[in-house]
Structure formats: C-alpha cells, structure tokens
Amino acid sequence: MSRLEVAEENEDLRKPFLHTGSWYKMGSRQSSLMGMTSSAQILRDSSVSVVFCVLVVALGPIQFGFTCGYSSPTESGIISDLGLSLSQYSIFGSLANVGAMLGAIASGQIAEYIGRKGSLMIAAIPNVIGWVVIAIANEASFLYMGRLLGGFGVGVISYTVPVYIAEIAPQNLRGSLGAVNQLSVTIGMMLAYLFGVFVQWRMLAVIGALPCLLLIPGLFFIPESPRWLAKMGLTEDFEASLQVLRGFETDISVEVNDIKSSVAPTTKRKTISIAQLRRKRYWFPLMVGIGLMMLQQLSGINGVLFYSTTIFEDAGVSSSNVATLGVGVIQVVATAVTTWLMDKAGRRLLLIISSCSSFISLVVVAIAFYVQSYVSEDSSWHSTMAIMSLVGLVAFVVAFSLGLGAIPWLIMAEILPVSIKGLAGSVATLLNWLVSFAVTMTANLLLNWSSGGTFTIYATMMGLTIAFVTLFVPETKGRTLEEIQSSFR
Template structure:
C-alpha cells in the first residue's frame, strides 16, 4: 500500500462521529501525516482509550469534589449537613437522567458524539458551582454535571470494549475505573491547596481537553457496522488493528453479529423477556447495583467526615492518601484482569471487602464503648482507618472496575442501548440512595452503617459465584453467543 493510499484510508474513520460533524482539511492532513505513528494497532487503541479516559477522570472529579469542600461550602453558603447531603447526592440524580438518555444518544449519534454532548453540561455545571451565591446555583450545577457523568459512565466502557482486541479488552476496559480513581484523587489533592470555587473551575479541564481530542480518534467499528456504514466500519477497524493486520476474520464476525440487528431498530421492553437478553441484563444490573450498595460512594464522598469521626487528625490528608491507594490498587487490577480473569478477581475483591468492612464496623462499635480520652479510642480509630484502606483496596481490585467491563462485554448489540441505559440507571439510582443516606447514617450509628455494607459485600460473593460468567479471552461475539 502506498503512503498516499494509507493516508487516505486513515482519514475515513476520523471523518465520522454519527454524521453530525466533519473534520476540516487541516485536521485531515494532520491525520494523514500521523499514519506511520499509529501503524501499530495496539498503539492506536491505547491512544484512543487515553483520550476517552478524560471522561471518567471528569466522573471521578465529580465524585471526589464533595469530600474536601464540605466544611468550606457549609460555612460560606450557610448550609446545614442535610442540605449539603442533598448537594452531594444531586450529581446522582442528574446521572440517572443522563443514564436514561445515554443508550439512545450513543445509538443515534455514535459513541464519540455522545461524549461530546456529555462534556457540555459538565462545563456549564462546574461554572455554576464556582459562581454560586446560594444553594440554588449549587444544586443546578451539580445536576448538570451529573447529567454529563451519567452519559459518560455508559458510553466510555462501551466504546473501549468495542474497539479493543480480545486479548487486551480486560486491561483497557479497566482503564475506565482507573481514570475514575485518578479523578477522585486529583479532587482530593487539589482540595488541599485551593478553595471550593477554584476547585470547581479546575473541574472543567478534563472536558476542555476531551472535546478537541475526540476529533482525533475513530468511531466504534461495531457501531458503524450496526448503522450499515460498511466502508467506514472496515476503515475504522483497520486503523485500530494496524495497517499490516489482516482484519478479514474479525470483520466477518462483527458482520454476523450485527446481521440480525436492523439499522436504528426500535427496541422494546418486551425484547428483554428472552433469556438471551434478560440473563446478561440481570448480571449487569446485579453487579452494578451491588457495587454501589457496598457503600463505596458513601465512603469516598464523605471520607473526611468518616476520618474525623474515627478520631483521625488531618482528615483531608488522610482522604488524599485513600485516593492515592485506590489509584494504585485499580492500576494493579488493570494489569491482572486479562491474566487472572473477571470471576476470580470479583470473588477475591468481594471477600476482602466483607472482611475489611466487618473490621471497620467492629472498630466503631468498640470506639463507642470507651471515652475519647482513652488510649483504646485511638487504637480503635487506627483499626477503622486500616479497615477503610483495606476496603478501598479490595474494592478497587475487582468490584470497582469489573462490573462496568462485564456490562459492556455481555450485552447483545440489538438491545445494548436500552439494556445499557437500564443497567447504568440502576447503578446511579443506587448510588444516589447511598450518597443521600450515608452522611445521615454515619451521624446516627457508624458501626451499624458499616454492618449493613458488610452484609451486602457478603452477598456479592454468592452472586458472583452463582451467576457471573467468565469473559476472559473471548470475543464479544463469542461471549454473547454463549449466553443464548
């Protein structure tokens, strides 16, 4: 193939993002001159993943924002604890609306187009929070950024799963959650040095970088194939796999997979009654709901408050340390998931979570039995800190990244838009309930709160052992065929 032909082929997949924008000649020439750089398909896929990972970083920044800013916002705007709890939980309400819309948006204008749309309310939301003079602007901003995050939380794992080769899908799919944890850690870190208004302005940066970055990556080949865009589909896949790679086998597999799915077909709830549809949906919903019922967002959103109640001084520094540990643990999972498999990591993760949450619950129960002046009080505070760190580590080893990965792998293409929206909505609805109640439950009884989370983690072990299939080393088409 000549360099000119290669350059022209390279342009094709970059020119399409759901038929709603076209790159100018300048961008096209840049893409053509980059042909030699991304000849290796694995490099091309990694670059695509790194760009869309800015979305989950935004997701994580939203989750982490409320922890280091709670005291400042309450003082500056004269809010009560319950009013701040509403603020913290409103991102989940917005995300529920975004989740409902996410499947159809991603279906009709493509994965890239939906991420572009998601970036806009995020930017407006952060600006509203930064300039808020009362709770109304604060709440509106939180709702808007939540809406964008709801779209991001569905679209990014689906896009990564659809562009990744089977031997790298677990690793690259876990980058989604790794990016979330990086976003959380950045919010914790920057919150040590800047006030809440400046921190909100900094929250805009991931989406500001993401929007132009989307012009430089190809659309999902599986989405293009489903939309009947055969030429763009093959060109996109060739860029992702490398120009020297024979993609004929994968092209035929994808064509067979989407052959029964008509372009822009209307999906009805009655379609979910078939076992090949409801079974993977049940697994996806189950994992995403259990992920949130473990209490992780309650811990991350209000970690500074939890550390203070445990008697830990410098709670914001401890919170940043927790975020850094989460990033490291999730990074380890990214390396392990294609080697150890999804099921094993989920079992190890949920078992570890059960034990660590039990330790936290016992520590809080014992702490209530002694006076704050006692040496035992400090010991129990350290035990609760150890338990929380172990909880975050074990969560990050499996139940954090893998539910989103499995959801994106097992949902059949003909129902992915509807089923994916339902599963994402279930996740955000549960997250809202946990975030809304965590502060109040911790004020009521910390030991009892963590006992509830312990029981959920124990049930997760059973759920994974009985129902979750192993998807390691199989193509998306093979996984969906095995569930029929």
C-alpha cells in the same frame, strides 16, 4: 471489498500523511474518515492506536472521579461560606447522582443514534457549564444547578466510555484497557482530594472543568466505534475505522466478518419486544449486568469516598484531609494493579476476591466503630480503634478497587447483546446511579445515627455480592464480544 483493494486504499491513505502531513482529497472515501484525525491515521501499530483512543476518552472518567471526589474536601468550606446546613450539603453531594440518573436514561439512546463520540461530546458540554456555575455560586440553588448539570454529563460518560473501549479493544487487551475506565475515575478522585488540600472550593470547581475542556477537541482525533458503524450499516466507515484501530498492515478480514455476522440480526430487527426479552440470551446478561451494577453501589463505596473526610474525623483522625488524599492515592495504585491483572487472572476470580476482601474489611470497620462508641476518648482503646477503623477503610478501598470498581462496567459492556445494548445499558447505568444516589443521600445521616451500624449494612450487602458473583457471573476473559454474546443463546 477484497483484501488487496483494502490494502491498496490503506496505502493511499498513508502516503499523504507520511509525506505532506495534510488531508488528501479523496471524495466520498475521504469524507467517511473525517471523524478521524491525521494523528489517528498514521498510527500503524494496533495496540498504540487503541491505547491512544483509550487515553483520549479516559478524560471523561477522570471528570467522573473528580465529580465524586469534589464533595469530600469542600464540605466545611462550602457550608461555612454559603451558610448551608448539613442536610443541604448532603443534597448538594447527592444531586450529582440525580443528574447522572437523567444522563443514564438518555445515554444508551444517545450513543445508539449519534454514536459513542457524539454522546461524549454531548456529555462534556454540560459538565463544563456545571463546574462554572458551581465556581460562581453565591447560594444553594446555583450549587444544585451546577451539580445537576455535571451529574448529567457524568451519567452519559459512565455508560459510553466502557462501551466504546470494549468495542474498539482487541480481545487480548480488552480487560486491561477496560480497567483504564475505573483507573481514570480513581485518578480523578485523587486529584480532587489533592487539590482540595491546597485550593479553595471555587478554584477547585474551575480545575474540575479542565478534563472535559480537553476531551472536546480530543474527540476529533479518534475514530468512531467500528461496531456501532457496522450496526448503522456504514460498511465503508466501519472497515476504515477498524483498519485504523488494528493498523494499516493488519489483515482485518476475519474480524470484519465476525462483526458483520453479529450485527446482521440487529440491522434486520430494530426493536426487541418485552416477550423476546424472556429469552435467556437477553434476560440472563441483562440480569447479570443490572445485578453487578446495583451491588457495586450497595457496597457503600460512594458514601465512603464522598464523605471520607467526615468519616476520618469521626474515627478520631486529626489530619482527615491528608488521610483522604492517602486513600485516593492507594485507590489509584490498587486499580492500576487490577488493570495489569484483568487479562491474566480473569474477571470472575477478581470479583470474588474483591467481594470477600471488601466484606472482611467492612466488618473490621464496623467492629472498630462499635467498640469506639463504648470506650472513653482518653483511653488507649479509643486510639487503637481509630487506627483499626482507618486500616479497615483503606483495606476496603483497596479491595473494592481490585475488582468491584472496574469489572461491573466492563462486564456490562461485554455481555449485553448489541441488539439491546442501548436500552439495557441505559437501564443498568440508571439503576447504578439510582442506588448511588440513595447511598450518598443517606450516608451522612446514617453515620450520624451509628457509624458501626452503617458499615454493618454495607458489609451485609457485600455478603450478597459474594453469593451473586459465585452463582451467576460468567468468565469473559480471552473471548471476543461476539463469542461472549453468542454463548447466551
């Protein structure tokens, strides 16, 4: 299709929306755009259109964060009301990770076969059902079932949203828009902490269902990923989707050709053999993506966030729920700063700064807990160490949010070649949730064993992260996805 024909068709598309506000009957061309709404199609400015799409799918990560944050303010209430033991509650908290692992296994293939929007729809439905089951639970088995269902949806969301954002964003905004994924996760956590201060755990579960209840209709108002459409050979749909995202007055011919060139080998060869994965263009980005996803969780961040109220109580902080809420607010602010810095400072530099700062913070917390265990509760040293541990924990959350929170998900979406993205993305996401499960399952038990020892283990993992990022992680700022992926050849 020539540039003039595209412009004429786009003008025809705009007229009915601008003058009548209703769908124009356009035969097969109209049906190819039914996945978009009138709201998406009248957005003429590229950044506005893309930001609108990102804000819609960001409801998924908000749900993700709410799921992670839910177990912190509700621990005492659920244990008291349902008579659970600490071990049973630890199982409840960690089952979100088990469900997420199942979702991660399926996420890549679901996203490849039915598209990014379809996989988000599949993720939203069990999420809503899971929250309803938790809200009406009268025994541990209902809690476990609801947590598994919600975790499954979170597993699919955690892979699909960063991939969708990376595939629709222009290269100059991809870092900032990609960081919105983690910003939304932190907002979800903060909301769980905030409402957890005021409402009972059953009502908090009802509130938890709201993001996905809004996401389901929102998906009808955004276009499908143009790169996925191109990979599936839906050329007209692909060009129409990209035109909506870039604006009707924008010449997309260069980007269309780049995307077509990058997906051409994929359309010819549907599967990648194990032998072909030995090529550097495949194994190196896969190794970087998996390494970052595992090390992100080995920092212990989910153990800290899931059970922050308990940790603050152990540190001697009287208003532990309020302190937890404060951590949630600080995490949102720090992640918002990362969103602004992502396309300015670069991914690699932020990762190094984040890893080093996290290491120092965790060492401070470990020292504070060690000293606190050897002094009397009535001494001034005990209160001083309580303050020191609180400051160290807050510093760790800030440091993690400055890079390790958002960037591994973004880099995974950027560097994995389109031909292996479904399978490799599923594996990377699965391992992320597998390590997260191990961390959250053992966090309470480790803290009961030794708070200082627990944070020493986490600090050691951060030392390994510094070495890994320095040696292996490339800079992806300011490059198109096609340029990044072709560089591994």
